Amino acid sequence: MSNTLEFKQITVWKRIRSSDNSYLFLGMISYIIVSTIIAPAFASSYNIAVVLEQMSVAGILTVGTCMVLISGGIDLSIGMELSASCALMSSIIYAGGSVKGNVFEAIIAGILLCVAGSFVMGFIISRTNVEPFIVSLGFMTIYQGIATIITNGAEYPIPGHMAFATNIRFLTIPLMVYIAIATFVVFGLLIRFMRFGRWLYAVGDNPDAAFLAGISVKNFKLLTYVINGVLVALASILMLSRTQVGNPTLGTGLELTAIAAAVVGGTALAGGKGSIIGAALGTAIVGMIANSLNIIGVNSFYQYVVTGVIIIAAVLINSLRSKRQN
């Protein structure tokens, strides 16, 4: 075997330079530096712990959203699904005012709700031609209804219960942050080292070709929604641990935060493109913006505007870069 390959060896440097993620990383670092210069409190260990804790729930949801988007789907119901799950778990622990319910039972109930709900939704999406956008929009409203029915419009405070994810700390950082990071790592590895990852991109890129290559596209899509449901369940447990009270508005807007983070991280809504590292960076960037603006003292009304502008700018830069590369 003389010259098996005449390709140029791609150097690590070149790989870094051509990667979208390194630009995101650079952007994030410069954002941190600028914010720290303007407001040194931004980089205090206390604030870092706060930001990380705030980002954990959204981060886990971003992992699932990223996965669903790569497979060519979309799930708008996750925010309300989280609300419903939190409402259900808190109502079980609240136990009619005694606040003595079984935490373990509550968690199992929350997981069952999310997995069953996502299974039904995934089944409808994968077996019919109805757009996932529409189906998940419907489910979003259904979950909202479920959450309101369970809480009867009020809320269930559960002080002192399920607080493990916030109370247990290593190096001043709460357990839930480690859980979120672990979720990113596990999915990153899953996509890199398992067939699941290859199929994910194939199904998102061209479902017809994937089917003819022998992949059961319907079942695979169903699987992605079920996995997404498991992640929503996990996120809802962490959320309840943080807030210590279940009400129907806990998850409001979280689906959009997750989509924004995934898209800033380079995930394409059309499917077949995206990465977990990108999603992690996207979560970090979207998560930092609000916090840093707060510290700098920007009126919270303006924060929405700034966040929106930064999201659009990030996506724009991404698309211009990929255009130039061709």
Added chain:
Amino acid sequence: MVLDDKVINKKKLLIDIKNVTKSFSGITVFSDFDFDIYSGEAHCICGENGAGKSTFIKILSGAYQPDQGDITIDGKKIDGKLSPSLSMQLGIQTIYQEHTLMQHMTVLENLFVGREVTSVGVINKREMYKQSIEVLSKIGITHINPAEKVRDLATAQKKFVEIARAFVKEAKIIIMDEPTASFSLNEIEQLLKVVEHLKNAGVGVIYISHHLEEIFYIADRVTVIRDGKKIRTYLKEEINEANIINDMVGREASLFYKREPIEIGEEVMEVKNISGAGVNDVSFKVHKGEIIGISGLLGAGRTEFAEILFGRRRPTAGSISINGKTVNIKKPSDAVKAGMCFITEDRQMTGLFLGQSISLNIILVHSVKYNTRFMRPKNDKESARVLIHELRIRCLGPEQQVRYLSGGNQQKVVLSKWFNVDGEIFIFDEPTKGVDIGAKEEIYALMLNLCRQGKAILMISSDMPEIVAMSDRVLIMKNGAIQADVQKENINSETILSLALGGVVSK
């Protein structure tokens, strides 16, 4: 002589291009190109994929700006930028390979988009209907109802509507890029007639095609390009098949691929009484090392039959056995596990993951067939490298996205995907569609290599030279059934065509 001068004077110079050069990031893709076309003339352009034909179209349609050179269109010298809108204003209309019609609107609405006929501000449908019939008949199309929705038309009819639309827009020059891809013989004939009508109406037609027969039929002049350079322009009387092919490939080549005989082994698959969507009671046997050509007109049920074999469609009756064992194929994964490989007709729609790396495209079926749950990126790339090398896929490396490869190299990626699993029966649906002559021969060589290894090949093809040159046996399909089984010694284009048309069987 006086008469001749008059004829020449009547013909107006529409486009005159001199010394056009275009380069991308330092690489010259198009250099010192001269080209001209007169009204009422069909000027054909031949060249292999990647020769610069599409760059040429893009320059004329204003999508690319040339670095150097003079372009004169309809007597107007273009100074500065030729933009897409300016190009259209000057009367250049391009019929692309992809359809650009609005699917949910009627033929009539498509024809008159932006120039609707109105009376007192209200759209006058009746007048437009009348005018569209006139326009259609002017270019020789009589079988399309202007009130029909475009999505209900056949592929060829859509193409005719696009040409009519260009005509409505008062095109002086119509560029046709591979207009007859996926046309049946009958439809090709119609298209060539339309081109004649356009010529008579004084339109200059720039016709780009792989199919030399079409070019010989309509061309007034033929320009051959290779590696972005004009090799030669032939006048009508100078046109010579062998010379043009030589100019295209830059070496001696024969139109008919000559294959060596390969010994045919034992039976590997038997198809018994298969029926289903558009397929009617098909039975035959396949042997190792054999290439069975499947010929027939478009709509004869060939692709449908292949899709039933491969589990994309469900059969209503019949059975398939492989190596003596009956196999139950309900979905493509069953077919893959039974040892079948399916190289589909439309590689971009059903064969490739265009936005993904070459390596992902290549390892995918492998992961299905051998149920490998755990995979390593390093191994993926390694198996891709081996196949890239073996099939000589021209690319930057296993991580390059498939969308950036040329047609022939994309087809080789499709083949690699299947070569990566040890299949026994290969179904090729139009294996060399949209592939240039050089890559075509490479694909033929790969197919013969498969036969040598004892694989069996079913080859659906509308390319007559391909069927004649490659097949050991030809099955001719008509209305979903096998019309005839032609043995090696009887294979020739006349027999196949007459059987496919269902006419009197000669011999």
